[in-house]
């Protein structure tokens with residue numbers, strides 16, 4: 001399956017082919033925030049500004065991106081005129097994040113499979129419920145699309161669902177069953193939806209508390225892009241400091257405490273430790289990214305630490321921290337993941353001035369008890385900084 005994903009979905013031609021869909025959602029992102037500013041009834045001293053739920057906004061952005069790339073649609077239902085999510089999209093994104101949380105969660109039955117039938121921690125029940133919500137939205141679209149291809153109503157491949165439905169084996173027969181396609185769509189969505197939103201939320205929280213860093217990133221965007229057009233993916237190569245901010249958020253605030261488990265295929269010795277064949281290997285993302293022997297002042301958000309490199313990338317093949325990991329099971333979505341993450345962060349910074357909400361001194365950077373998210377979803381004050389015509393309303 002990994003080979004199919006890499007060769008059919010993530011190849012460079014497809015990356016460009018899906019660009020238009022991603023750009024539409026990046027435009028919708030700024031329109032949605034702008035509309036919140038315009039309709040705000042806050043009684044602070046700012047006109048046309050608003051306290052925005054950043055977590056919800058960035059998660060809905062990645063949710064929109066996955067629905068657009070998979071199904072060519074932003075909304076399952078009627079959606080909202082202001083660009084925000086409807087109830088269907090809220091529950092879709094929440095269910096994707098629920099499935100993801102349990103993917104990383106420790107469960108005794110992973111090590112003692114005989115306990116699985118008892119579902120002692122209730123994880124299986126939670127994941128089943130989340131998947132049934134996701135399938136409730138996906139199944140009608142997939143089933144209808146199959147019929148459209150069968151009866152000749154559809155002839156052109158327009159999105160990732162079409163790609164999956166039209167891949168044939170050497171005998172000209174469909175390579176993937178309907179069940180495999182449905183499962184793969186969900187898996188890909190889970191891979192895509194989380195990291196860009198997580199990085200953007202943490203980077204924004206850290207930068208609001210250190211306005212000089214935010215100022216530097218905004219100045220870079222103004223020099224590279226200006227104020228007369230919106231940041232595009234083609235600008236990313238030149239947005240070195242913005243990338244350093246995203247990279248720093250990945251180092252300091254990984255999505256999960258450990259990388260997904262790997263099993264060693266052969267006896268090995270790593271850094272003097274013997275690892276027998278068949279061991280479950282769990283790399284600590286927190287341990288690597290915050291290792292004081294590698295990183296000076298490891299707990300400080302300091303993008304400058306990455307600026308000495310000629311090229312600033314989100315990837316870290318040396319594993320001084322884990323972003324996309326490396327090797328045979330390393331993330332195949334580096335290009336897409338980078339494009340989504342940097343565009344999201346750069347658009348937020350270019351289009352709005354961000355500050356701590358009224359009556360608050362600082363953003364509270366406390367981590368949640370059980371995960372590495374911010375304990376309280378980031379809410380921040382946004383004020384448009386470009387001409388009204390730039391927001392596509």
Ligand code: HEM
Nearest residue numbers: 002191192195196260323324325329330331332333336337
């Ligand atoms: C900033 C964004 C992203 C980050 C930080 C990230 C990170 C990761 C990491 C750490 C892994 C585990 C690697 C390992 O097991 O050693 C992984 C796996 C994976 N990622 Fe990503 N990812 C991102 C975006 C994406 C995107 C956009 C896709 C697009 C399809 C994607 C597809 C996958 C797949 C299919 C795997 C499983 C690979 C396998 O098991 O062989 N990721 N990712």
